[in-house]
Amino acid sequence: MTEEEILRRRMHGLYLSRQCDDLVALAHELLGLHCWFHRNVVFSALIRGADLHGWKTALTKTWVHHALHGVAFEDLSDLLAIRACSTALSDFELDVLRCMEDGVFSRTEFRRLFAGQYDGLFIERAFSSWGGVFVGLAQKGLVAFRDMTSRDFDLISAEPTRTKDEVLPELLHRYFAVYGPATLTDAAWFLGLCKEDAKKLHTMQLDDLNRFEHNKKIYYYIDNNNIADIPEITLLSGFDPLIVSYIDRSAVMPLEYKSRVVMKSGICLPTIAVNGRVAGIWNIKKNEPTLELFSNQPKRIENAAFELVETMCWRAKQYI
Numbered sequence: 001m002t003e004e005e006i007l008r009r010r011m012h013g014l015y016l017s018r019q020c021d022d023l024v025a026l027a028h029e030l031l032g033l034h035c036w037f038h039r040n041v042v043f044s045a046l047i048r049g050a051d052l053h054g055w056k057t058a059l060t061k062t063w064v065h066h067a068l069h070g071v072a073f074e075d076l077s078d079l080l081a082i083r084a085c086s087t088a089l090s091d092f093e094l095d096v097l098r099c100m101e102d103g104v105f106s107r108t109e110f111r112r113l114f115a116g117q118y119d120g121l122f123i124e125r126a127f128s129s130w131g132g133v134f135v136g137l138a139q140k141g142l143v144a145f146r147d148m149t150s151r152d153f154d155l156i157s158a159e160p161t162r163t164k165d166e167v168l169p170e171l172l173h174r175y176f177a178v179y180g181p182a183t184l185t186d187a188a189w190f191l192g193l194c195k196e197d198a199k200k201l202h203t204m205q206l207d208d209l210n211r212f213e214h215n216k217k218i219y220y221y222i223d224n225n226n227i228a229d230i231p232e233i234t235l236l237s238g239f240d241p242l243i244v245s246y247i248d249r250s251a252v253m254p255l256e257y258k259s260r261v262v263m264k265s266g267i268c269l270p271t272i273a274v275n276g277r278v279a280g281i282w283n284i285k286k287n288e289p290t291l292e293l294f295s296n297q298p299k300r301i302e303n304a305a306f307e308l309v310e311t312m313c314w315r316a317k318q319y320i
Contacts, residue, residue: 001212001219003251006181007276008230009221013178014241017228019049024072026050027059029178031171031190032069032079034239035061036267038149039284039320041070043237043270046315055319060156061145062138063131066192067239070148073158078167080141081160082191087140092126096133097142097155105152107132164197169204173222176209179245180221186246230276233301235308239268243278253278257294272305282309284320289313 059070141158188198
């Protein structure tokens, strides 16, 4: 299988050359939508044809894999089982949960309530805007963001009911069904597995998957009929699955453009692809569409690309 055929199949699986109109179904198939910034969920969903009616509460925003994602709630328990941590709660975590049961949900209010009991540095770390104590509670399935745009938290009940070893084979097959062709290393990266768990992938039953060797790597996938062609122009969201879900990104993102797409902070900007390869960045700034192509493109491509960004800007304004 050529690199072009690999890319063609990936774009088909990730709904970049076809559409999925159901947001929850899309999040289910993609094993979550990356939402370090909630606007990227809007971008990703609109690009893939999903209806965003009621989107703020349709998905659950929490930490799965190794970042924030919007996931279908029915998937959450199994996704959390992959990186399940101890279920034991510290006294501090129990105090936080008791406060939430009494109606406290914002970090600001938590800081005020606990200010007299702990020193300032502990408070800042515990209720950091990057997560703090809520990361551990979320990974236990006890809390999640109140909705997709909120910075406050709410109590949930999504504790893992199956073990990591029970859910891993199923999630691995789901990964290859949508993200394939991909390698076991790609799957381990996507799922956020530690080295010991990554080794387990090589012992799993994968005979029902198609496989082939390319550049001395074994790729797995589930065969699909009627694979669509690679679109001439494709908008990609920030942290788009096509870019961030694989170890080797060179097939879709030329190395010379990497520093212009992925910031030193780790933020991955929205991009535009020409024939499946990143050719520029786009965004919405001060409610206006912006587009920067990295190299000269035919005028026809430039005009069509900007028209796509303009349309996205108009559609996304309704939700962000």
